[in-house]
Amino acid sequence: MQKADSSVDFSFVDGIRTASRRMVRELGFMQSTLAATDYPPSAVHAIIEIGARKSMSAAQLAEFLGLEKSSVSRMVRKLVEAGELQEQASDVDGRVKWLALTPQGRRTLTAVQSFGRKQVVGALEQLNADQQQAVAQGLSVYAQALEARRSGEAIVQADDIRIVAGYHTGVIGRIVQMHAMFYARSVGFGSYFESKVAAGLAEFAPRLEHARNGLWLALQGERIVGSVAIDGQDLGDNKAHLRWFIVDDGLRGAGVGRRLMDAAMVFCDAQEFASIQLWTFRGLDAARRLYEGYGFQLKEEWPGAQWGKEMVEQRFER
Template sequence: MNIDPFLVEQIRSASRTMVRELGFMQATLAGTDYSPSAVHTLLEVSVQGVMTAARLVQVLGLEKSSVSRMIARLIEAGELEESSDGEDGRTKQLILTEQGKRTVSEIHRYGQMQVTAALAPLNLSRQQTVAQGLSAYAEALQAYRSGAMQSAPGQIQVSEGYRPGVIGRVTEMHATFYSRHSGFGQFFERQVATGLAEFAGRLDEPCNSLWLATHHERIVGSVAIDGQDLGNNEAHLRWFILDDGCRGGGVGRRLLEEAVAFCDRQGFDAIQLWTFKGLDAARRLYESLGFELVHEEQGNQWGTAVTEQQFTRRRNPLATPCAAHNI
């Protein structure tokens, strides 16, 4: 998978900022007298109930000697204590002391205060974007370290058809992205909402369909095939959009593959889509699925001058048309 170098640098810069703002550059963390690795040790033991030193080495990704010294300091400080494994007396298990449990409670209180204060100025959509993006990135980093790199958004589901809230949510994603990328404003948002609302009334037609990507029941991506508005037995691919936290993980390809397969089954001669120059990641995805750039020109119909592009994908001659197709 090709990754946009600019996106990589954005993530690296954001990661450095988070490290500084969360206090990882300091000698102690989370309002305690302990180092970041010691704080994480207490949290991991709290989550697991009991842990061995060997397991901590795996989880924290630290040297065995460093973990051993850190455990010794936490035991001496009264935060941890060792107990013997019932099956193997040679294996020592680590558990929190009562003092350790109080320390962990204070760490959680401190962390919750930090996150709550940081999210407070953001609206609900932006808060959810932060949570989804961080979760996906954390899963990807963990999978990479374990040597089993897989698509991070594995919990994202792709389904076909209408669901409540789709018009407002898909409009919101378009308005947010294109405002930032192309400077589009109220007129563009209104056009998206109006067109999508009209299309939703035609979803019962067999030549029209809509696919949605959802994460914990929240819509995070969409694409639609309108088989009626172009005529000439050509399908119109519309409203392809992904939430900020879901790009680059294969969700967009899954959505487009569903749409393209639908068009082949329906027997459309071609699929048309219109987009704007500069969306390089999306263009590479379109071209990988057989779309070709057939026309581009300057336009300002959305209130801002952009280079509009038309892509076309001709039907695979081996695809079998669906007998139920009717425009």
């Protein structure tokens, strides 16, 4: 993506800045408290993000919110004292404490979500359907651009992506990195999860030469921005195992995941597997909708902690 140069139209930029300030005012971020609570904006955001991910460490929360660890530590302590959060020591690393919402915190989250949705619905009602879609898409892309500015990574354009099959230099490290970053933010997984993903990929990579196994990568140039694998050996009984399906942050919703799944499903159909199975977790709704679009059905779910913390695990089958 091209960066703005010295010829940029500053009136255009100032228009965006003006709109941003209006949004900040209208959504209440200039106030000392937010979303009809007694808490400042940072605390409300903490409740929302912890609620979305079920649990997070204070370090993960600080990184996600872009705040100093000392500030987050003080905020967390106040929320614990207020009865909104509870701390629990990690079963894997005793130095880490997981933060989760208490029953009171879940009630607060429900109230915050209701307040926020009412604000957005009230604004969207002023727009027609096309304008609503333009707002949703524009805000999403702008948010990605702001994140890219902070991280230093360019936004990946879906049109630049090609899907390739087989091993690619650096594939193990890159797939592990994408999984580690996404699941740390989404559900609070840490080093235990990352090491298990790395071990599984290291075991699988030499088996790519087997005709029943496959790996497909989404590449932008030579950078890996998505992956999916089919392991035709580990389950036996002519069953395929769909593994390591991941798309880089800037590309979710752009159709890259569907292109990867298309390649994997064509391979599975050609191999005439009796079934294809995958394991995931409750709460990854966008991925679930994609799986179900390819004929996968939820067969069972159960509480488990094989990835370092307790989650509701799910098995889908096609």
